[in-house]
Amino acid sequence: MPVHEYRKVDTKLAMKRNLVGLAFSVALLVSATFAQESVNPALRPPKGSQIAIVVFEDLQCPQCRREAPLVQQAAKTYKIPVVRHDFPLPMHNWSYEAAVMAHYFDSHSKQLGSDFRDYIFEHQPEIFPTNLRQFAEKFAADHKVDLPFVIDPQGKFAAEVNAERDLGKSLQLEHTPTIYVVSSKPNGHPFVEVKEPSAELFRSIDAMKAE
Numbered sequence: 001m002p003v004h005e006y007r008k009v010d011t012k013l014a015m016k017r018n019l020v021g022l023a024f025s026v027a028l029l030v031s032a033t034f035a036q037e038s039v040n041p042a043l044r045p046p047k048g049s050q051i052a053i054v055v056f057e058d059l060q061c062p063q064c065r066r067e068a069p070l071v072q073q074a075a076k077t078y079k080i081p082v083v084r085h086d087f088p089l090p091m092h093n094w095s096y097e098a099a100v101m102a103h104y105f106d107s108h109s110k111q112l113g114s115d116f117r118d119y120i121f122e123h124q125p126e127i128f129p130t131n132l133r134q135f136a137e138k139f140a141a142d143h144k145v146d147l148p149f150v151i152d153p154q155g156k157f158a159a160e161v162n163a164e165r166d167l168g169k170s171l172q173l174e175h176t177p178t179i180y181v182v183s184s185k186p187n188g189h190p191f192v193e194v195k196e197p198s199a200e201l202f203r204s205i206d207a208m209k210a211e
Helices: 003-037 062-078 095-106 110-122 132-142 156-170 197-210
Strands: 051-057 082-086 178-183 191-194
Touching: 051 062, 051 197, 062 082, 062 110, 062 197, 082 095, 082 110, 082 156, 095 110, 095 132, 095 156, 110 132, 178 197, 191 197
Parallel strands: 051 082
Antiparallel strands: 051 178, 178 191
16 A cells, blocks of 8 residues: 555544544543532532532531541641531430521521531530520620520521431431532542541542542
């Protein structure tokens, strides 16, 4: 075969390889876009963040109490946000009321609500249904915030807690805490559940950042 014919064949093969590569890249992009679009909105980072930690927790849950400092440490280390959802379990006798209180403090500021949750975790072993209000009053006084006698007269905060609990049920949560590392990157995994936080949380964030 003449040399110029070889060149034609090589050119055609190169074009075919380029087209196959382009088609594969487009397929990956479409697949990743579809994966992102099909993700439950609860498993997306807040606007402006590529990676975040999403936690569903019960304020009376001992394991939630143990994992909370690790989550906060990871957030500070990687400078990523933590999105906290209340998921009070029916077997706990004061966690629902504490979650309603947390949403009351959220209404003043998200940071105040988060600080209240950490405060409740700190004192969790000392809290009972009969003294929960006293702990909330001390927290409010320390932060110079009024705590009304009736915290939720319109049921607004209870509705917010119910909505977050329903959100967790829609994800078929099986335990608390349930911790996710979530990403808005167009490629890679949109989220991953961290089942062993002490061993997997930092590693999962590293993997998300590397994708």
